[in-house]
Amino acid sequence: MDYRRILLAVDLTEECRRVAKRAVALAKSADAELHVVHVIEPLSLVYGGDVPMDLSSVQDQIHEQAAAQLAEFAAGIAVPEHRRHLVFGRPESEIHHIAENEAMDLIVVGSHGRHGLALLLGSTANGVLHGASCDVLAVRVGRDVAVQNDDE
Ligand code: AMP
Secondary structure, rough: OOOOOEEEEEEOOOOOHHHHHHHHHHHHHOOOEEEEEEOOOOHHHOOOOOOOOOHHHHHHHHHHHHHHHHHHHHOOOOOOOOHHEEOOOOOOHHHHHHHHHOOOEEEEEEEEOOOOHHHHOOOOOHHHOOOOEEEEEEEEOHHHHHHOOOOO
């Protein structure tokens, strides 16, 4: 079965370019619709929920910056505005929601291929894999991979 609708999850770091390259190539070869999602994590989640100050203006700035970065990134891989999703929450759950609501049949994420304890504790890629209602492709990222595939 060919994939028809592919959701690329990006954390907007340098590494996501490699992940995007795979997703773009896959979408092209399957003639699929490519969507991009970035999830902004609430500061209260990142800092444990108990920060004794009003963070709303900081959160607004983070949102503005993320919107600009996502727009630039998505434009660079020719994903049109209506297929860009900027949402707020916990990355794993929000990626699952978008994948379900938008009837995606593949989610593409980056994976650092962590071992041992880190795997037990779980990365975003792990979180996305568990509980996804469609296929998940984890593209290896990280320094060792960057050296191996520099000419890609
Ligand atoms: P991590 O486990 O945080 O190293 O992230 C692994 C992969 O999960 C990234 O390469 C992205 O594909 C995805 N990811 C992580 N954080 C986010 C985010 N905030 N929004 C969307 N995707 C994310």
